Amino acid sequence: MIDIPITHVFMISALLFCVGFIGVLARRNTLFMLMSLEVMLNAVGLAFVGAGSLWQEADGQIMFILILTLAAAEVAIGLALLIRMQHQRHNVDVDGLSQLRG
Amino acid sequence: MNIDWVFYFAALVAFIASIKVVTSANAIHALLYLVVSLLAVAFCFYLLGAPFAAGLEVIVYAGAILVLFVFAVMMFDLQGDNQPVLFQQSWLATWFGPLILTLTLAMLLAYILVTGATDSHIEVGVVSAKQVGIALYGPYLLAVEIASFLLLAGLLAGYHFAKSTSEGEHR
Structure with a gap:
């Protein structure tokens, strides 16, 4: 569509x-x-979609869709862990997790 | 017509918004800038000839995942940093940065649509949603199945961790 060098992407x-x-x-x-x-x-x-548009193949967008799925699962689990952490410690400081016991 | 500068402009907006995500102190402001960053990257996808990925970015990332973020932050007060939530700041100061960046993106989009710069060779570089779908349910069928298992695992783990247990409360 437009001519962007792939190195710039x-x-x-x-x-x-x-x-x-x-x-x-x-x-x-x-x-x-x-x-x-x-x-x-x-x-x-962005790198995957750029590479996919360079070779005019759908594979780049498919990898992007898989990354999207991964991000959705990661955010769901991460936010659930954060909510649990907020309940137990009343802050979400990651350094506090070094004192985990049991 | 040369519209390459539009891509670089959108990338610059994404870069500035990402820096503001990392450096901002208030979680809600950072989430607003994250939405702007995702919209700018979706714009880059569209210009790179991937309209399906651009639509998915807006719908799933900026629409669903970020709403989940905002919901969790506001419901459970996940502010962090032990500082009070500052929702009563000056209206303009809070919204100014994301508003400017979003207006920039909107003007770029309007420029692209009005000049019709993409219509003339729309056939050349675009990987359409049909191609993506055929590849997704052909050679990548196993990956789709694994992704569905991943989503199921995310659902179960999210339910398990966020559920309030009795022994977790009195600590």
Whole structure:
């Protein structure tokens, strides 16, 4: 449709992935870590769709759909764990989880 | 007509919104910026010739997953960082950043639709939903089955973990 060099798509994808990765490493709030994971998964999806449109195949979009499924399952389980954590500890700080016992 | 700059502009919007997701202090503001980031990436998908993926991104990601996020944050007060929820801030200050970014995306979309820049060679680079569906239920049928098992496992685990048990309460 438009002529974007595939390297530019990959560079944008890598930039978004790095932003999400820095978020996962730097934030200690588990909710923000989940959101940063979403940004990372999204960046990977962008790379897949870009590659799929480069070769004019549907496989890139299929991989994106599978990533979407993974993200849905991950958010469901992650938010359930967060709700449990909020009930028990009244915060969602990930460092508190190092004191798990039993 | 050269509309390459629209793609880079949408990517820039996605980048700025993602940085605001990572750096913002309030969970609701971060979720708003995450919605903007997902919409911008959906715009990039559309420009890359993947309209089906763009629709799925808007419907499933920005529509369903983010609503789940907002629902959980507001229902269970998952603010984190031990700071009070600031919903009574100045109206403009709260909404200004996401509003500007979303208006930018809307103007880009209007530009694309009005100029009809994509109509002339719509046949060339687009991978249609029909192709995706045929491939999905042909060679990738096993992957679809595994994805359905993954979703079932997510459903069961979400129910199991979020269910309040009696021994978990008095701690």
